[in-house]
Amino acid sequence: MLESIVTAVKKLEEKKVIKLVRYAVKEGASQMQIIESVQAGLDEVGKYFETGRYGVTDLMMAGIIFEEILKLDCLKLEKENPEEAIGTILLCTIECDLHDIGKSIFKSAALMSGFKVIDLGIDISPEKIVAETKKSHPDVIAISSIMANGVKYMKETNELLVKENLRDEVKIILGGLSTHKDAVEYVGADAFTKDVYEGVNLCKEWMEGGVSHKL
Ligand code: B12
Structure with missing residues (x-):
């Protein structure tokens, strides 16, 4: 499952990545596992960029995919500044x-x-x-x-x-x-x-x- 997230990110398949992340969360994958998988996919995108297989627009697409993931409700990543902060x-x-x-x-x-x-x-x-x-x-x-x-x-x-x-x-x-x-x-x-x-x-x-x- 997590391996398919890596592959879908590497191929810049936005809709597929989102679908796979939602499914992985439902199956019990942790926030950290999801982030690590998407990041591993981005590393592959970076390697493609270095070899000239991908260009800057592909890097941009990779960035957009990660931003979409971070916005997903199921990952619960966003939170307001707390009223009584610890620092x-x-x-x-x-x-x-x-x-x-x-x-x-x-x-x-x-x-x-x-x-x-x-x-x-x-x-x-x-x-x-x-x-x-x-x-x-x-x-x-x-x-x-x-x-x-x-x-x-x-x-x-x-x-x-x-x-x-x-x-x-x-x-x-x-x-x-x-x-x-x-x-x-x-x-x-x-x-x-x-x-x-x-x-x-x-x-x-x-x-x-x-x-x-x-x-
Ligand atoms: C997406 C991306 C972009 C997007 C960024 C979109 C965005 N909103 O951020 C865009 C298209 C804008 C972009 C532009 C460029 N990019 Co770029 N990009 C990437 C890519 C594919 C992913 C980066 C990423 O978001 N990774 C995922 C995040 C989660 O990982 P991370 O940033 O490392 O963060 C993690 C940790 O480091 C840590 N962390 C991060 N910050 C902090 C802070 C603290 C305090 C702590 C504790 C932890 C922490 O936590 C995170 C979670 O684990 C990488 C390839 C790669 N291997 O990463 C290239 C890469 C970073 N880009 C690269 C390059 C060359 C460029 C461009 C120069 C391309 C160009 N010719 O125009 C421009 C540079 C523009 C500029 N001046 O910054 C190179 C950088 C080479 C270098 N080391 O100097 C890379 C490595 C690609 C490559 N292999 O060549 N890029």
């Missing part, structure tokens, strides 16, 4: 990067765990992240970077936060396809994970331990 996460996709699907998944997981999420959107500059940090004083800054060049802007963000004396107030978590463990030290961040659930759990642990500006 605030400032979220964005970094400068020069227009990919937002992974960011949306992290946002849903954070909302479901009781965080307030300020979503700045895509292609967000270090200056904008720092300006919003000054304004909203989030507990965590969560940055998604799918494009390989994102790491330099994440580093600039950290440097600006240090310069503005804001770095001790906030934790920084990095995520996304092109980010990796080594980026944590290079950027000066606190953590990295590609697993949104692990990422949100870490944010929860930070809240339990307290973040310095709240003390």
Whole structure:
């Protein structure tokens, strides 16, 4: 079943993917299993793109398919900002990067765990992240970077936060396809994970331990 989702995404068969996801949920597949399967299909789309078999319009179609999946009622991914939040996460996709699907998944997981999420959107500059940090004083800054060049802007963000004396107030978590463990030290961040659930759990642990500006 999950294998057919991977194949249908790879072939960009939108209606079939939606039908298969609905069926898989009915049969007891978890939200995480569905997301992992669609993601595996997108990886295949990415490979086709690299070899020239698919073009940019196909990448766009792949993005649309994932967005449709995220909207499905049966997956229950959307949730409003909670009235009594356990903490605030400032979220964005970094400068020069227009990919937002992974960011949306992290946002849903954070909302479901009781965080307030300020979503700045895509292609967000270090200056904008720092300006919003000054304004909203989030507990965590969560940055998604799918494009390989994102790491330099994440580093600039950290440097600006240090310069503005804001770095001790906030934790920084990095995520996304092109980010990796080594980026944590290079950027000066606190953590990295590609697993949104692990990422949100870490944010929860930070809240339990307290973040310095709240003390
Ligand atoms: C769909 C797609 C697009 C869509 C995006 C639509 C959208 N609304 O996001 C569109 C058409 C816009 C697009 C454009 C381009 N794309 Co594109 N795209 C993809 C594709 C097929 C899927 C990406 C995706 O959404 N994956 C699914 C999500 C769920 O995975 P994810 O983002 O990794 O997120 C997961 C984790 O990383 C994590 N996560 C993500 N963010 C965060 C944040 C935190 C805090 C945490 C904890 C976790 C976390 O959680 C998610 C769930 O597990 C990939 C191929 C691939 N292998 O992924 C190429 C890919 C990313 N694109 C690529 C390229 C080259 C481009 C273009 C340059 C193409 C072009 N010539 O124009 C442009 C770039 C535009 C720009 N400046 O950003 C390359 C990137 C190469 C690189 N590493 O630099 C890839 C890898 C394809 C390839 N193999 O060559 N693309």
